[in-house]
Amino acid sequence: MRPLAVVLAALLFACRMSHMVATEPSSSGPSGVADAGTSADGGDASNSGAQGAVDAGAALDAGISTAVSYGDACNAAGWCWENPLPQGNDPSSVYAAGENDVWVAGAHGMLVHWDGKIVVSFHIADVDLNGLWGAGPDDLWVVGNAGFAAHWDGMNWNLVPAGAEDLHGVYGADGELWVVGSHATALRWDGSSWIPAPAGPSPNADYRAVWFDRASDVWVAGPGPFHFDGSTWTTPEMLECADFRCTEQVTPPLRAIWGRSALDVWAVAGWGFPLWHWDGSTWKVSRIDDNCAAIGGTPDQTWCFGEGAMSSLHAGTWTRLSLVPVLTKPVSVSIAGSELWVAGQQGWGYVERSTILRQDANGSWTDLIRGPELWLSSVWGSGANDVWAGGDGPGGHSLLHFDGTAWTAACAACVGRVMAIGGSGQRDVWVELATWTAGIELQHWDGTSWETSLTLPPTSLGLSAIWASGPSDAWGVGENTTIHRNGTSWISVETGAPFGLFAVWGTAAADVWAGGRGALAHWNGTQWSVLRLDGGEAWSITSIWGSGPNDVWAAGYDGSHSLMLHFDGSSWTRAGVQDIGILMAISGTSASDVYAVATWATAGAILHWDGNVWTVADTGASRLSALWGSPGVEIIAVGAQGAILRNRKTNAAFRPAMNGSPVAIPSAEP
Secondary structure, eight states: OOOOOOOOHHHHHHSOOOOOOOOOOOOOOBOSOOOOOEETTSOBOOOTTOOOOBOTTOOTTOOOSSOOEEOOOBOTTSEEEEESBSOOSOEEEEEEEETTEEEEEEGGGEEEEEOSSEEEEEEOOSSOEEEEEEEETTEEEEEEGGGOEEEEOSSOEEEOOOOSSOEEEEEEETTEEEEEETTTEEEEEOSSSEEEOOOOSOTTOOOOEEEESSTTSEEEEEBEEEEEOSSOEEOOOEEEEETTEEEEEEOOBOOEEEEEETTEEEEEOOTTOOEEEEOSSOEEEEESSSOOOEEEEOSSEEEEEETTEEEEEETTEEEEEOOSSOOSSOOEEEEETTEEEEEEEESSGGGOEEEEEEEOTTOOEEESOBSOOOEEEEEEEEETTEEEEEEEOGGGBOEEEEOSSOEEEOOTTOBSEEEEEEEEETTEEEEEEEETTTEEEEEEEOSSOEEEEEEOOTTOOOOSEEEEEETTEEEEEOSSOEEEEESSSEEEOOOOOSSOEEEEEEEETTEEEEEEBTEEEEEOSSOEEEEEOTTGGGEEEEEEEEEETTEEEEEEEETTEEEEEEEOSSOEEEOOOOOOSOEEEEEEEETTEEEEEETTOGGGEEEEEOSSOEEEEEOSOSOEEEEEEOTTSOEEEEEGGGOEEEEOTTSOOOOOOOOOOOOOOOOOOO
């Protein structure tokens, strides 16, 4: 393999340490009682030899046992993570080369490294990274979509592209390295080039993982197990078992495979499927109660992680243990010395969060990721040192504040889902809360304290947006509600819009725009006037922003496609933008620096206007919901998994340079 000019490890881990977060030593320790064990073949067995379970009350963010520093995580477009830290993309694979040398790969080309004290996350590719494997601290491989493959030699990352298919798994043993992926891709690395394995029995199969202990005994996980004996592929039967009586053949969607020897191989498919074991002659069910999704171990012990549970196999005995924090989507496990590492997600649905868990020799669990489980759907600020973000999360506490230094939880009394945020300054902030008890509330911050200003009637569906020109002049719009603060009280107002309004923004008390389904509306200080959109009800406006009265943008959707309108002071026209989906937010820092996001945009796409043309950039994060721009300074984006990203225009993105030529792949062997 030809080495490439890349960033040295010393520079990789030492630079860009502007986010330094110290954590207190962990106080959690092993406690609790493990569940009754079962033998490896499914029969009842004793509970002996189990590692202690963690106290079910252990904190989700228990600290690493030493002070932890977090380095910046920025992608090539300059988007940097501020919450969670070090970054919030879903992990896909973890590899522990040693107790203080742990790597995690994940979505959007991000790698995370832990050296015992410093957590660094950096952007290595423009594609999702799906698999890690290593033979030691100076021999590590990572693979990802679109044929991405790279090798770490202890000093440099070396790019070794492997075709064009998405690569999902990588493993090495017996002097060989294999990678597998979509469309039955199976490649072997001979030290200088990729050699395709002979064609398998299912040419369109999606290979998810690979494991072997010798080149003539290779197992691949996909739609069932595939076996390669050095020359020929076979598909051994997997038997479904009722009460461990195996009778019916099944083809489960396997997601991981791992073994200790040719006579001891394990395969998992995740939720709703059992754990299968290969004894050298037959695949059969070993456990049916843990929904195992990630598996790994040492020569003496096997670990299985399911959704909310984990089990350990030691000396032929399975023991189920409590797992805190609860992993709802475990994806990968690795062991180094006395430490156990597992990567995945906590939470459910839109309030899930990526997680990298470490269990030390005492059984204490700690999480390398710092940040709450939230879906942030609103963001607003009065300036660079006064920004508010809110959404939904466990317990209903979902409002955060940035004071120029750090993001912290705000308004302990504000329990509910934050629907909208707006204001006119540091002493005039409005937050709409949807609560289970009081319905829709408007909370007001006067710079010192919070108070409930208004409770909307039960018939109201709430507000979608709030805008204010000053403490005595504010507007709130929603599906069936438009309200105006005129002096010291809120009053209901009829705008004349044919349907509900979802967006409101203005330049002054007498220049306010609102938008919704099929229409835009304008307030001139005295009355509302309505402009019907050319697309009728099929066009909807979800967000409005402008740099001034003669430069206003309205973002939304045309059916399921991106819609962008522009007002030049006299008329509205449709602007040409690339379709990234339903636009949910628009904001900017100036007339030549405007951004728009679509919550379900592919691969973190964001639209950017430079004053001349709209282009698509990559934020490095999925499912962004809202934007706020500090005039002339920076733009902040928020979204799922508590994501808060800032585009630092004056900071160069931190990314290793990997500029090698592709490595040719010959035709498949017959």
